[in-house]
Amino acid sequence: MATLEKIRSKAGLVIVVIGVGMAAFLLGDLMNSGGSMFRSSKMEIAEINGTTVSLPEYQAYLTELEDYYKLNSRSSAMDENTSYQIREQAWNQMVQDVIMNEKYEDLGIHVTSDEIFDMATGKNVHPQIRQMFTNPQTGMFDKQQVINFLRQKDADPSAQFFWMFLEKQIKNERLMKKYSDLISKGMYVTTAQAKAEAEAKKAVVDFDFIVKRYATIPDSTITVSDSEIKDYYNSNIENYKQDATREVEYVSFEVKPSDEDKEATLEWIKNAKAEFSNPETDAVQYVKMNSETEHVERNWKIEQLSSKLQDFVSGAQVGEVYGPYQEGETYKLTRLVDVKQIPDSVKARHILLKDPTVADSLFNLVKGGANFAEIARANSEDPGSAINGGDLGWFNEGTMVKPFNDACFNGKKGDIVKVQSQFGTHIINIQDKGKPVTKYNIATLDRKVAYSSKTNQQVYAQAAKFASQNKTYEKFNESIQSENLIKRYGRNIRKTDRNVSNMDGSREMIRWAFEADIHDMSDIFEFGDEYVIGFLTGIKEEGYQTLASVKSSIERQLRNKKKADMIIADLKSKKQGNDLNALASATNTEVQSASDITFASYQVPGAGVEPALVAVATTTKEGEVSTPVAGNNGVFVVKVTTVTTEETNVEAAKSQLAQTSSYKAYQAYQVIRENASIDDNRIKFY
Template identity: 70%
Template sequence: MATLERIRNKSGLLIIVIAIGLLAFLLGDLMSSGDSIFRRRNMQIAEINGTSVSYPEYQSYVTELEDYYKLNSSSSALDENTSYQIREQAWNQMVQDFIMEEKYEDLGIAVTADEIYEMATGKNVHPQIRQMFTNPQTGMFDKAQVINFLQQKNLDPNANFYWLFLEKQIKKERLFTKYRELIKKGMFVTTAQAEAEANAKQNKVDFDFVVKRYSAVPDSTVSVSDSEVKDYYNAHKENYKQEATRDVVYVAFDVKPSEEDRQMAEEWIEKSKAEFENPETDAVQYVNMNSESNYIDRNLKFEQLGPTLQGFVQGASVDEVYGPYLENETFKLSRIVAIKQMPDSVKARHILVNDPVLADSLLALVKGGADFAKVARDNSSDQGSAINGGDLGWFAEGTMVKPFNDACFEGNKGDIVKVESQFGIHIINVQDKGKPVTKYNIATLERNITFSTKTNQQVYAQAAKFASLNNTVDKFDEAITADNLVKRYGRSIKTNDRTVNNLEHSREMVRWAFEAEMNDMSDIFEFGDAYIIAFLTGAKEEGYQSVAAVKGSIERKLLNDKKAEVLTAELNSKKQGNDIAALATGIDSEVMTASQIDFGAFQVPGAGVEPALVALATGSKAGELSAPVAGNNGVYVVKVNNVTANTTDVAAELAQLKQSNGFKVDYQATEAIRSKAEVTDERSKFF
């Protein structure tokens, strides 16, 4: 179906993005009632709010997204990174579906078939559908195209799948939009709130301040008991949630080319030279059949050649060979295929179409004297240049795809020609050509220096020997030191991490870490060009950090609170009326100054991020020494010297607060909903 092919090119790779940055959630249970409890648990990939979710149900989401991606990108296979992204997308969509379905039902939120049809053909067409069915000739949405597509889609399974997928995503988006709007309607900003916010911003103050930092009180003079730490922990336990993580140590035995491997690569290139430089040898064909990299048909200026070849081409002629030479761990031979006088750049315009009959018709039209620019504006599917009459301006060689490039640089000024590329059929008018310069076409034969099977086996044997002799953590540490190896660390590894540090394709190591016992040694992993041996050295389970784990940070917080009491008493005792300079002298400090600070200030120069200081300064009376107030780094006293009135608008503040609440709903609703859901993620059992 031609329409499907066209909209595929316009809809982007993953339409899933249309669903408001789709919330991120999960599935339901597919196992039949006859399955045993053991099988259910074995196939469980998640548990959401107490309901088991099976792997097959999750996989059905994945399969649907994979089919969509393949159809939309005209590809039959997915690389590892794309597969991972699709699995993540599927997980997020299903958590979204599972959690929100119940909320929609409770609130009576639904999307009818009439609404879907209205979003496809009505007055307020969904942006995705509008983009897909916009007429390229007019730039306008074409309702007739949509209706025609809907009438014919059942004749093409791919088109039908495509539409059903799009319809499903649009429906999900509309459901959540309704839910989100209900929340917004329930959020109200009072006039009193707006007035308070406006008043807080009404004044800017210039003030002096002094600070007595917590470090001025020795830790030895205050103490925090274990019971105080425990009480604080219990009162703030939600601050100490943790994910399940693992820590490992490992050693890498990198497989690198040996000296023998280097010599073999050099010998190969040297033996190839005689045949490669033979004038009867087709250099291009020889490179394509024997080199590590295929021949690239490009004509390069002297300045575009590397320093090595710049020295070679000066005075050289066609078929001369340079080398062997070493560059980026690759031995090379370079042969001059051609030396040409060609323009440095070309100015051209074009008309791009897909219909061969139309292309021939337009070619005859412009060759017959028709206004090229008008024909381009009326017919070219390259909208970026069509608006300028097809004008592409000046461009250097190699900028355009090869058929287009060759037609422009090898043609003559004024030529009007037709060529075909992967983008369609181009009708090109070569408008002007730059001054000719010498260009070199070079074929390069390459032989990379890579490790051999023998070298690989030798490194593996070394790793195996290390593993057999050092099968405990203590022995591992001793051997690392004795053999002058590098001990590496993988810290805070999460159950769904794809890699450990920068180890290539090391997901297997993550899975091992969550299955192993403390101080277990791994098998020998092969990641990229390295063999890895690891030990599990740390494990934290999902839940709450222990009191012992967070005791240090709690003690520091409580110590500062107690120091604040000591410093507050000291500052009060040293006050001499409203004389801030005398206070500074009394506490062995200095007076600092800040200007034009209002209630919305993020930080204070000389103090840093100190919300308490900002509030103290903007809330104090001018000319009076304030009471001491504890901040992040110490206890502060201020004296306001000057207050500058700001013009504030309560109505504008009210509107801004309402808008701010709307933004919060848009960007925080997802996180708020997820934080209340009980989701157990067991994907690591399967991936």
């Protein structure tokens, strides 16, 4: 269906995400149904606020997203990174559906079919639909295109799926907006609030200050009891929540090419030279068929080549071959295919069109003398150049796609030509050409040195021997030391992590770590070009950190609090009116200065990030010495030297606060999710 092709191109190659945290599917009857053959605990992938989610239910989300991606990208395959991102999006959408559907149901929030119709063809067309159904000729939304698409979509399964997917997204966005609007209505900003905000921001101060740092008091002089630590821990227990994590130690056996592998690669490239050098061999085609690196069809100036190839082409005849030579871990042969005198740059303009029939008509018009720039502005589907009458300016060889490049550099000044590329049909006017220079066309055959199956088997045998001889954690450590191996660490591994440390594709090791017991040894994992054997060395379950694990941190906080009390008492006793210099002398500190500080300042030069210092500086009267205030690293005393009052705008402050409140309303989902009970068991399956 032509219309589907057009809107697909406008949708881009990534999964459509409408709004911040709003796009989601409705779980509907599937999640709310009663008993199911898939409710077996072995098939449970999650429990969300008491709702059990089975693997097939999650897979339904995942399959729909994957199908949409494949339809939109015109691809039947996905790389590992894309697959991961889609799995994460499917999970987040499913969690949002379960959590928010409860809220919508309780509050009676619904989206009617009339609302959906209005977002598609009415007065309040959704931006995503508006974008997809914009008439390229007028730049305006075309309601008739939507109507035609809806009438025809039932005849095309892909179009039907595309529309249902989009409809679910905009419906869920509308649900979330209604929920956020309810919250926003309860966050009205009063004039008094706005005045207070404006007053807080109007003062810009310069001030002097002293700081008595906590480090000036030895830790040994401060006693913090176990009961104080325990009381603080119990009172602040929510600060010590932790995710389930694992610690592993492992050794890696990397598979590298042997000397025998290197020699075999060199022998291959030597044997290929005779055929590659044969005048009857199409060098470019030979490279495309046999080289590991894709051939780049381009003419090169001599300075664009490596020093080796510069020496070669400057004295070679067309057809000569240089090599074998080595670059990095690759052996190469390079053949000089052609030497040309062509311009280094060309000036051109073009008209890009997706419809070949329209392209033919416009090509005939400009060939007949019609104004090229006016036709480009009115019709070109390259918006970047259309506004300039299709003008692309000067560009070097290799900048444009090959068909476009060849037409420009092989044509004559003044030519108007028509070529096809992956972007559509280009009508090109070659406006000017630079001075011809000598360029070289080369074809390079290469073969990277890679390890053989024999080498791979030898390294695996080493790993297997190590595993068989070191089945306990103690022997593992002893052998690492005696064999001079490098022990590696995976720390704070979470269920949702993709890799251990920097090992690509090591998700399998994470799954093992969450199933193993302390000091269990893993199987031999194969990750890329290495074999890995690990031991589980640490387990932290989801819940709260133990008192023992945070004791030192709490002790430090309480010790600093006691130091602050001592310093404040000392500073108060030695304060001499409004003389900050005298106080500095009495307390063996230095007077420092800061300028242009406002209530919104993030840090103070010479002090660092100290919100308490900023607060006392912006609220103390000019000429007065403040009372001591405890900060992050010490106790501060301030004397404001200058206060500059900026003009306040209460209405602007009110508007800004309203915007902040509105944003906080949209953040409501994050708070709801943080407070939800979510048992994530994806690690059993992915």
